[in-house]
Amino acid sequence: MRQKKQEDYLDDEFEYSNKSQRKRTKKAFRKKKDKKRKSPIKRFFTKLFIFSLLIIILSFAIYLGFKGYVFKTLCSQMFKNSPSIIYDSNKKIIAKIGAERNRDNVSYDELPKNLINAYISIEDKRYFKHFGIDIKRTGGAIFSYVIHRGNSSFGGSTITQQLVKNITGNDSNTATRKVKEWFYALILNFSYSKEEILEAYFNIIYTGPSIYGVKEAALYYFDKNISDLNLEECAFLAGLNNSPNSYNPFSDKDRTEKIRKRTKTVLNQMLEQNYITNEEYDNSISNVENGLNFKQGNIEYDQTLSSYHSDAVINEVISDLQKKYFISNDFATNYYSLAGTNIYSTVNKEIQSILENELKNSKYILQSKDSDDTSQAAIVIIDPSSGNVVGCVGGLGEKKNYRSFNRVTQMKRQTGSAMKPIAVLAPSIDKKMITNVSIISDEPTTFIDYNNKEYKPIDYDPYRGSITLRQAVETSQNIPFVKIMETLTPQVSIQYLKKMGITSLNDNDVNLSLALGGLDIGISPLEFAGAYNTIANDGIYIEPTFYSKIDSSSGELFMKSKQKKRKVFSKDVACVLKNLLIQPVKGEKGTATYCSIDGIDVAAKTGTTNENYDRWLCGFTPYYTSVCWYGFDTNESIEFGGKNPAGLIWSSSMNKIHANLPKKKFELTSNVETAIVCYDSGKLATPNCKNTYKEYFLSGTKPEKCIIHNY
Ligand SMILES: [Zn+2]
Numbered sequence: 001m002r003q004k005k006q007e008d009y010l011d012d013e014f015e016y017s018n019k020s021q022r023k024r025t026k027k028a029f030r031k032k033k034d035k036k037r038k039s040p041i042k043r044f045f046t047k048l049f050i051f052s053l054l055i056i057i058l059s060f061a062i063y064l065g066f067k068g069y070v071f072k073t074l075c076s077q078m079f080k081n082s083p084s085i086i087y088d089s090n091k092k093i094i095a096k097i098g099a100e101r102n103r104d105n106v107s108y109d110e111l112p113k114n115l116i117n118a119y120i121s122i123e124d125k126r127y128f129k130h131f132g133i134d135i136k137r138t139g140g141a142i143f144s145y146v147i148h149r150g151n152s153s154f155g156g157s158t159i160t161q162q163l164v165k166n167i168t169g170n171d172s173n174t175a176t177r178k179v180k181e182w183f184y185a186l187i188l189n190f191s192y193s194k195e196e197i198l199e200a201y202f203n204i205i206y207t208g209p210s211i212y213g214v215k216e217a218a219l220y221y222f223d224k225n226i227s228d229l230n231l232e233e234c235a236f237l238a239g240l241n242n243s244p245n246s247y248n249p250f251s252d253k254d255r256t257e258k259i260r261k262r263t264k265t266v267l268n269q270m271l272e273q274n275y276i277t278n279e280e281y282d283n284s285i286s287n288v289e290n291g292l293n294f295k296q297g298n299i300e301y302d303q304t305l306s307s308y309h310s311d312a313v314i315n316e317v318i319s320d321l322q323k324k325y326f327i328s329n330d331f332a333t334n335y336y337s338l339a340g341t342n343i344y345s346t347v348n349k350e351i352q353s354i355l356e357n358e359l360k361n362s363k364y365i366l367q368s369k370d371s372d373d374t375s376q377a378a379i380v381i382i383d384p385s386s387g388n389v390v391g392c393v394g395g396l397g398e399k400k401n402y403r404s405f406n407r408v409t410q411m412k413r414q415t416g417s418a419m420k421p422i423a424v425l426a427p428s429i430d431k432k433m434i435t436n437v438s439i440i441s442d443e444p445t446t447f448i449d450y451n452n453k454e455y456k457p458i459d460y461d462p463y464r465g466s467i468t469l470r471q472a473v474e475t476s477q478n479i480p481f482v483k484i485m486e487t488l489t490p491q492v493s494i495q496y497l498k499k500m501g502i503t504s505l506n507d508n509d510v511n512l513s514l515a516l517g518g519l520d521i522g523i524s525p526l527e528f529a530g531a532y533n534t535i536a537n538d539g540i541y542i543e544p545t546f547y548s549k550i551d552s553s554s555g556e557l558f559m560k561s562k563q564k565k566r567k568v569f570s571k572d573v574a575c576v577l578k579n580l581l582i583q584p585v586k587g588e589k590g591t592a593t594y595c596s597i598d599g600i601d602v603a604a605k606t607g608t609t610n611e612n613y614d615r616w617l618c619g620f621t622p623y624y625t626s627v628c629w630y631g632f633d634t635n636e637s638i639e640f641g642g643k644n645p646a647g648l649i650w651s652s653s654m655n656k657i658h659a660n661l662p663k664k665k666f667e668l669t670s671n672v673e674t675a676i677v678c679y680d681s682g683k684l685a686t687p688n689c690k691n692t693y694k695e696y697f698l699s700g701t702k703p704e705k706c707i708i709h710n711y
Pocket residue numbers: 678679680681685686688689690706707708709710
């Protein structure tokens with residue numbers, strides 16, 4: 001023991017005394033080793049590389065898993081092959097998605113053997129042997145692609161791949177898309193039996209003009225039930241598959257020879273692959289030579305005319321599905337055309353029909369002086385608290401097409417003065433910069449704008465000198481609003497506008513003219529209505545929506561409308577704004593006096609853009625928010641007898657919508673105080689003030705007593 005201890009001691013001493021020497025030997029040792037092993041830095045990077053590679057592989061696997069799962073889930077619903085149905089708020093059917101497809105489902109057992117064999121022999125002879133992709137064919141295709149350096153198509157597709165194309169709507173031949181198609185074909189193959197895939201294929205494939213599936217094709221080409229098709233008729237159907245329109249016997253061009261040749265090719269393949277006997281073959285060939293017996297069956301074509309509201313529903317559900325599953329627009333559209341979902345729209349049928357009738361009225365239609373165009377209009381009505389769009393019409397006159405251009409959602413225009421409440425009033429009252437009685441001088445003013453250039457806005461009406469904010473709102477004077485914007489700054493204004501759901505603003509809108517609605521791109525009527533609705537909905541922005549939810553064909557919830565919702569300002573600020581925006585309707589000199597509704601408070605603001613290109617009316621009641629636009633698609637001055645046609649449409653529609661609703665005023669909120677004010681000075685009225693009215697203030701912002709009349 002003792003000895004050992006001494007040894008330890010000696011060791012320690014050795015170590016202690018030779019520290020520097022040891023360091024040197026260590027270094028030498030390491031240098032020696034370096035020749036065999038990598039440096040720590042190199043090792044670190046090797047590890048990092050392997051780790052990153054694993055992460056990439058793992059992410060890719062997760063991505064593929066997700067893609068595969070989404071595809072399988074959507075397919076399982078799309079195999080139903082029935083149109084989706086859109087309901088109104090009373091659960092009545094109002095429109096369908098995919099109704100333009102004439103189709104009739106057939107089960108695998110009902111399919112004639114000859115038909116299945118004809119398709120397989122000409123399209124995909126190893127169908128029952130491969131796993132969705134035909135390696136022989138695909139290998140050849142890849143080889144050819146590489147040889148031709150990308151300038152090569154990928155050749156024919158298997159039946160499974162063709163089904164993928166019909167589902168995703170992806171028909172392009174780029175390499176990445178082809179790889180996707182292979183992947184989806186594999187997913188299909190391992191998710192369904194060969195028979196299930198064939199059944200879906202025979203029901204979904206395009207077979208003629210608006211004709212889908214083989215059952216409808218049998219009716220269209222031969223006026224026959226599918227079970228009655230003979231061998232050569234089956235061969236004809238299989239033959240037209242690669243280009244249905246070019247084999248159409250009912251087209252203007254003579255297709256007889258083309259049809260004969262193609263049908264014989266299919267029969268040849270069937271004989272070669274032992275699907276038919278020599279006798280059947282000879283018999284069929286002679287029938288083909290004598291000409292097939294085509295007879296066009298009676299197909300009932302669905303007109304599929306939908307309202308502007310339903311069109312907007314369709315666009316919204318497609319866009320939401322795209323965002324949810326990261327799929328293409330075509331895939332999402334096909335989904336609704338095939339999956340038979342039930343879509344609950346937010347439309348109120350009575351309101352929608354009031355709007356439709358209003359905009360059909362020929363008295364609103366102006367003829368263009370420059371072209372064959374006529375004037376256009378768009379109107380939208382929102383339920384304030386839910387953000388539900390209860391009615392919308394996106395064009396003037398009779399609607400002629402399915403999913404036609406919708407000016408409510410798809411058009412952006414200059415706004416003119418209708419911008420003032422949301423760009424100037426809401427932010428500056430929220431920031432307590434101004435009250436309804438703030439005195440502002442309305443006189444010719446030259447501003448220095450953000451581009452350092454002079455900006456000289458003009459008033460259309462005579463300048464009014466020193467006026468209160470309420471008076472400026474009543475007649476829509478321009479100078480006071482630009483002055484407020486100068487103090488507020490366009491940057492702050494834009495922050496508010498963005499919170500209120502305006503998405504089309506950009507750096508070019510950082511100008512004082514923002515106050516007067518001089519915009520770079522403009523705003524859509526829908527977003528405009530959403531912004532105004534923030535005031536109507538007590539300071540809470542809620543994204544407008546055209547549908548509430550979607551159920552799958554089996555009745556389970558598939559998707560809910562997700563609306564953005566955020567507080568922009570307090571309900572007290574909203575209360576002050578509502579009672580300020582009454583002024584254009586109630587004021588003696590108001591610009592929207594014709595918009596009043598008996599017994600119901602109305603807040604409204606007009607808008608006119610340069611050269612009279614656009615006319616707007618934006619406003620709301622305690623019941624509904626509505627925005628109406630009027631103008632030409634290509635800018636042209638509107639001459640409507642000195643009147644604002646947008647305002648006339650708005651007023652007429654809103655009066656009808658409110659006809660049977662109980663009388664209602666905007667509610668006073670807890671932190672808003674009212675006071676009797678002198679109209680002339682904008683200060684608290686004294687017994688000597690003659691011209692007085694009731695004004696609304698955020699608590700603590702009441703003015704002093706009138707000094708003009710207080711003698
Ligand atoms: Zn006074």
